[in-house]
Amino acid sequence: MLFEGIVFCFVLGFSYLFIIAGYLKNWRALAVITEEKNQTDVPFISVVIAARDEENNISHCIQSLLNQDYPVDKFEILIVDDFSTDRTAELIKNFEQSVTNLKYLSSIAKEQGKQIVSYKREAIQTGINASKGKYILLTDADCTVPPSWINAYSEQFIKEDCVFVGGPVVISDEIPNLLTSFQGLDMIGMMVITGAGYQSGNQLLANGANMGFSKQVFNDLGGYDQFPKKASGDDMFLLHHFHQYHPKRIRFLKTLSAVVVTQPEHSIKALLRQRIRWASKNNAYKEMNINFSLSVLFMVSLKIVILGVLSIIQASIFFPMFCVLYTFKIFSDYLLQREAIKFFDKRKLENYFFLSQNIHTLYITWVGIMASLFPVYQWKGRRVR
Numbered sequence: 001m002l003f004e005g006i007v008f009c010f011v012l013g014f015s016y017l018f019i020i021a022g023y024l025k026n027w028r029a030l031a032v033i034t035e036e037k038n039q040t041d042v043p044f045i046s047v048v049i050a051a052r053d054e055e056n057n058i059s060h061c062i063q064s065l066l067n068q069d070y071p072v073d074k075f076e077i078l079i080v081d082d083f084s085t086d087r088t089a090e091l092i093k094n095f096e097q098s099v100t101n102l103k104y105l106s107s108i109a110k111e112q113g114k115q116i117v118s119y120k121r122e123a124i125q126t127g128i129n130a131s132k133g134k135y136i137l138l139t140d141a142d143c144t145v146p147p148s149w150i151n152a153y154s155e156q157f158i159k160e161d162c163v164f165v166g167g168p169v170v171i172s173d174e175i176p177n178l179l180t181s182f183q184g185l186d187m188i189g190m191m192v193i194t195g196a197g198y199q200s201g202n203q204l205l206a207n208g209a210n211m212g213f214s215k216q217v218f219n220d221l222g223g224y225d226q227f228p229k230k231a232s233g234d235d236m237f238l239l240h241h242f243h244q245y246h247p248k249r250i251r252f253l254k255t256l257s258a259v260v261v262t263q264p265e266h267s268i269k270a271l272l273r274q275r276i277r278w279a280s281k282n283n284a285y286k287e288m289n290i291n292f293s294l295s296v297l298f299m300v301s302l303k304i305v306i307l308g309v310l311s312i313i314q315a316s317i318f319f320p321m322f323c324v325l326y327t328f329k330i331f332s333d334y335l336l337q338r339e340a341i342k343f344f345d346k347r348k349l350e351n352y353f354f355l356s357q358n359i360h361t362l363y364i365t366w367v368g369i370m371a372s373l374f375p376v377y378q379w380k381g382r383r384v385r
Helices: 002-029 058-066 088-096 119-130 149-160 178-200 215-220 234-245 268-279 288-313 315-344 347-373
Strands: 045-051 075-081 102-106 135-138 164-166 169-171 211-214 250-252 260-262 377-379 382-384
Touching: 002 178, 002 288, 002 315, 045 058, 045 119, 045 149, 058 075, 058 088, 058 102, 075 088, 075 119, 088 102, 102 119, 119 234, 135 149, 135 215, 149 164, 149 211, 164 234, 169 178, 178 250, 178 268, 178 315, 178 347, 211 215, 211 234, 215 234, 234 250, 268 347, 288 315, 288 347, 315 347
Parallel strands: 045 075, 045 135, 075 102, 164 250, 169 260
Antiparallel strands: 135 211, 164 211, 377 382
């Protein structure tokens, strides 16, 4: 039993290492985008943001958009209020009075007389319908964007004739502690995996806090109409939809000038709810490569937890298996995080690596189980699935 168990753990652990090595290879092959800022034909771009109960963040988000180095007459900011119960709408309207290219909209979801699967999806669709831009950029109301954000997308759309572009997202490190640093490490690791997916053309991931696409192609492909009935995952489903019809016109902005900063969750309960929401749509993915990688990660994490518990009961049999699998995971994660920390210049997060990776194993196990067994969750006062 001991020998067979060790062999199984070795094979499972090596599979995980092999997957991570593939991500790193493709990430390093992905070219870093350099800004030129010499466009002669500057396209009009619409930035669409869905906002619900974001009174603490929306002003910072808007201000970062107003600081763009893109011609002010070549972009608009459309912020759609998703039935906020706080001062979000009031704050947006205050900006609207003094900013010529900013417009407040109210979601028409409840006016359509249909069952609403995703209120955020309906809010974004409201903004897209009202937009004038050739290209749509999406970010979230709790995010801030760098000054060259719009320009980086514009250059990529024009230079590469793209129809869909994804960008990197990092967690704000203004309040450094174990919880926020864990989220920071997890996010930059995911960004390396995301960029690698664009380079390889499979295992494509997207983050709705930083993405853009052609409005014409979006409408031609039917927009959100063909999506699975999930409250979360519109970013991923949209990317896969674009990739199905335009696989050669998808790009990732591997550049610090396009990095969007989002706010961390400040409690364990809120973090778990967020991640269960993210994981709840995993079974709707049609790409087998994504499902395989997610399955290996879950199996590795679950097995480590089980072997850790069993080692307390009978260490002579289960502890060697635990050590083999644990070593593979911690080494693989170290390689991934080292690459991410270096590119995103997040040296401070190195101090939290060991603790964060142990938490990561427990959290992947818990979120995977809960998202599969109990896909219904609370999000901003709504009970969705």
